[in-house]
Amino acid sequence: xxxxxxxxxxxxxxxxxxxxxxxxxxxxxxxxxxxxxxxxxxxxxxxxxxxxxxxxxxxxxxxxxxxxxxxxxxxxxxxxxxxxxxxxxxxxxxxxxxx
Amino acid sequence: xxxxxxxxxxxxxxxxxxxxxxxxxxxxxxxxxxxxxxxxxxxxxxxxxxxxxxxxxxxxxxxxxxxxxxxxxxxxxxxxxxxxxxxxxxxxxxxxxxxxxxxxxxxxxxxxxxxxxxxxxxxxxxxxxxxxxxxxxxxxxxxxxxxxxxxxxxxxxxxxxxxxxxxxxxxxxxxxxxxxxxxxxxxxxxxxxxxxxxxxxxxxxxxxxxxxxxxxxxxxxxxxxxxxxxxxxxxxxxxxxxxxxxxxxxxxxxxxxxxxxxxxxxxxxxxxxxxxxxxxxxxxxxxxxxxxxxxxxxxxxxxxxxxxxxxxxxxxxxxxxxxxxxxxxxxxxxxxxxxxxxxxxxxxxxxxxxxxxxxxxxxxxxxxxxxxxxxxxxxxxxxxxxxxxxxxxxxxxxxxxxxxxxxxxxxxxxxxxxxxxxxxxxxxxxxxxxxxxxxxxxxxxxxxxxxxxxxxxxxxxxxxxxxxxxxxxxxxxxxxxxxxxxxxxxxxxxxxxxxxxxxxxxxxxxxxxxxxxxxxxxxxxxxxxxxxxxxxxxxxxxxxxxxxxxxxxxxxxxxxxxxxxxxxxxxxxxxxxxxxxxxxxxxxxxxxxxxxxxxxxxxxxxxxxxxxxxxxxxxxxxxxxxxxxxxxxxxxxxxxxxxxxxxxxxxxxxx
Numbered sequence: 001x002x003x004x005x006x007x008x009x010x011x012x013x014x015x016x017x018x019x020x021x022x023x024x025x026x027x028x029x030x031x032x033x034x035x036x037x038x039x040x041x042x043x044x045x046x047x048x049x050x051x052x053x054x055x056x057x058x059x060x061x062x063x064x065x066x067x068x069x070x071x072x073x074x075x076x077x078x079x080x081x082x083x084x085x086x087x088x089x090x091x092x093x094x095x096x097x098x099x
Numbered sequence: 100x101x102x103x104x105x106x107x108x109x110x111x112x113x114x115x116x117x118x119x120x121x122x123x124x125x126x127x128x129x130x131x132x133x134x135x136x137x138x139x140x141x142x143x144x145x146x147x148x149x150x151x152x153x154x155x156x157x158x159x160x161x162x163x164x165x166x167x168x169x170x171x172x173x174x175x176x177x178x179x180x181x182x183x184x185x186x187x188x189x190x191x192x193x194x195x196x197x198x199x200x201x202x203x204x205x206x207x208x209x210x211x212x213x214x215x216x217x218x219x220x221x222x223x224x225x226x227x228x229x230x231x232x233x234x235x236x237x238x239x240x241x242x243x244x245x246x247x248x249x250x251x252x253x254x255x256x257x258x259x260x261x262x263x264x265x266x267x268x269x270x271x272x273x274x275x276x277x278x279x280x281x282x283x284x285x286x287x288x289x290x291x292x293x294x295x296x297x298x299x300x301x302x303x304x305x306x307x308x309x310x311x312x313x314x315x316x317x318x319x320x321x322x323x324x325x326x327x328x329x330x331x332x333x334x335x336x337x338x339x340x341x342x343x344x345x346x347x348x349x350x351x352x353x354x355x356x357x358x359x360x361x362x363x364x365x366x367x368x369x370x371x372x373x374x375x376x377x378x379x380x381x382x383x384x385x386x387x388x389x390x391x392x393x394x395x396x397x398x399x400x401x402x403x404x405x406x407x408x409x410x411x412x413x414x415x416x417x418x419x420x421x422x423x424x425x426x427x428x429x430x431x432x433x434x435x436x437x438x439x440x441x442x443x444x445x446x447x448x449x450x451x452x453x454x455x456x457x458x459x460x461x462x463x464x465x466x467x468x469x470x471x472x473x474x475x476x477x478x479x480x481x482x483x484x485x486x487x488x489x490x491x492x493x494x495x496x497x498x499x500x501x502x503x504x505x506x507x508x509x510x511x512x513x514x515x516x517x518x519x520x521x522x523x524x525x526x527x528x529x530x531x532x533x534x535x536x537x538x539x540x541x542x543x544x545x546x547x548x549x550x551x552x553x554x555x556x557x558x559x560x561x562x563x564x565x566x567x568x569x570x571x572x573x574x575x576x577x578x579x580x581x582x583x584x585x586x587x588x589x590x591x592x593x594x595x596x597x598x599x600x601x602x603x604x605x606x607x608x609x610x611x612x613x614x615x616x617x618x619x620x621x622x623x624x625x626x627x628x629x630x631x632x633x634x635x636x637x638x639x640x641x642x643x644x645x646x647x648x649x650x651x652x653x654x655x656x657x658x659x660x661x662x663x664x665x666x667x668x669x670x671x672x673x674x675x676x677x678x679x680x681x682x683x684x685x686x687x688x689x690x691x692x693x694x695x696x697x698x699x700x701x702x703x704x705x706x707x708x709x710x711x712x713x714x715x716x717x718x719x720x721x722x723x724x725x726x727x728x729x730x731x732x733x734x735x736x737x738x739x740x741x742x743x744x745x746x747x748x749x750x751x752x753x754x
Contacts, residue, residue: 005710
């Protein structure tokens with residue numbers, strides 16, 4: 001099995017994640033799309049590390065996981081707050097900062 | 100003018116060489132300017148504590164300047180005629196690259212003459228103002244401005260360079276503006292001040308350009324430097340000298356209210372009467388004559404410019420006299436007379452070496468008798484409830500004896516009554532006007548002679564209408580003599596009006612001035628085209644006729660209280676020969692049209708242009724702002740497209 005298949009999988013996962021972010025309105029689902037994109041990138045990193053025989057990509061993947069965990073905490077907190085104040089988790093309703 | 104005495108250049112060169120560094124009292128000549136300037140600063144900065152004593156301080160400081168001037172004169176007389184001119188360097192004023200100009204004072208016969216005239220008459224008028232302005236709430240400010248004027252005028256006449264002279268020139272203009280508009284709560288007075296200032300501005304513009312032309316031509320702006328350079332260049336620089344001469348004449352016309360810039364002087368009478376006496380009769384308005392005489396080496400080599408000076412003088416002296424005949428306002432009649440007399444001086448100054456000394460001589464005597472008469476007019480107004488219409492005066496001689504007597508002296512002096520001041524000085528100018536070849540002596544001589552008769556008529560008219568004939572007072576008039584602080588200066592000036600001419604004539608004033616004014620001695624070689632006794636006799640005859648006519652019409656006959664319609668000439672003269680209308684038509688209307696055109700161009704061109712740019716930016720930004728629609732997902736799409744684009748670009752570049 002060629003390592004390129006992992007790369008293709010990563011591309012497919014990233015595309016699904018991006019489509020989710022662009023298409024869905026629910027903030028939680030959008031969030032999940034973002035997570036999917038992050039994990040697709042992680043997969044790509046790990047695959048490339050394997051191809052090059054170095055550990056750099058794996059290390060970066062670990063960093064991405066840590067940052068993603070922190071981001072989840074902050075992001076979920078924001079979503080919770082918006083939901084509490086507006087009774088809605090739709091990203092289209094959170095448009096107060098536009099001109 | 101066409102016949103310059105050949106000895107002149109050497110005479111002036113000798114005078115220049117004689118400008119020695121200051122010694123003795125001349126070393127502190129700066130006190131002349133510093134004392135009144137300090138007074139002005141003190142009175143303007145320290146306000147409340149000086150409300151009462153301020154006027155007295157100002158008067159004392161002005162007398163202090165007079166004392167310094169008197170000491171300078173005594174010292175100067177003690178030296179030999181060649182060594183009388185002294186130069187005092189004060190400080191390095193404009194060190195600019197290779198050009199360096201020091202501020203300094205030129206103390207010579209001419210400037211000392213002016214210093215004494217200004218400080219003596221000025222100090223007397225300070226004393227007079229103590230009485231005249233006693234009840235004015237702003238008298239501290241008034242005296243501060245008076246001191247400022249004296250300082251600026253002294254700077255003007257003692258400056259050693261045309262640039263420093265210009266500083267004084269502007270200073271007197273400022274003081275004049277402030278004092279004409281002293282009662283500026285009255286809108287016509289305030290606009291009279293503006294009018295004087297603007298008319299003066301036009302003249303100042305000429306003087307400024309003249310100084311620049313001097314610098315461009317000779318590379319120097321000091322008085323002695325320009326004198327020497329003009330003498331050395333002689334007729335080779337004729338064109339440039341003519342240009343400078345005309346520009347200086349423009350400056351002189353503005354300051355001295357000469358045709359065509361004369362219209363401000365009548366309105367300048369809005370100022371308090373002591374101001375009219377000091378600034379608009381005795382001193383500031385004669386600055387133009389001073390300028391022409393000071394710059395005489397320029398005019399000696401620019402006969403066309405000198406002829407223009409003479410013509411301007413002739414026009415103004417005739418115009419002023421005719422206007423003087425038609426005015427019922429006592430101060431405006433005196434103002435017209437001032438214009439006319441300064442016209443005499445300008446004419447004399449334009450005649451060349453034969454006339455310079457006579458111009459200064461008449462200037463000094465005129466300073467006395469005209470100031471005296473203005474103070475007399477102020478005294479009359481003081482007694483008549485500040486009214487100025489002579490048609491409501493009449494028969495005041497009984498009630499105001501001192502004013503009447505002093506005015507009598509001034510009146511006799513100005514009409515040239517034999518052996519009074521005006522007789523000596525004006526007769527000399529008439530004689531000088533008859534000197535020359537061709538048509539000029541006849542035109543200028545006969546003009547000055549006829550106007551002498553006209554002068555006698557209008558001054559007698561003024562005198563008789565005010566002090567003699569029937570009493571035409573209003574019902575609540577109670578004329579009374581003015582306090583001593585006002586009458587004493589009037590008496591002193593009256594004594595000067597009577598005696599000064601004779602004293603100066605006997606004391607050799609004209610020869611004394613000769614080293615500065617350049618060869619008055621040369622005048623002896625020029626004979627008038629008519630014998631001198633004929634000129635004098637003819638002038639006296641015309642004067643007698645003028646007085647007689649005025650006596651018949653304004654003393655013996657009843658003067659109507661309301662002015663009759665009069666002939667077209669009277670109506671024209673009463674309106675200053677429509678000078679205001681001419682100015683309005685020639686300057687104000689085109690000026691307003693220009694302003695309107697510029698406003699239109701600004702509104703429709705510049706404004707529309709900038710507004711258009713603004714609107715374009717606003718429209719573009721509005722359209723751009725629509726992109727920021729508040730939908731997170733569209734932002735995300737934008738970001739994604741951006742990343743894809745960047746990646747595509749990188750891929751394209753790399754492959």
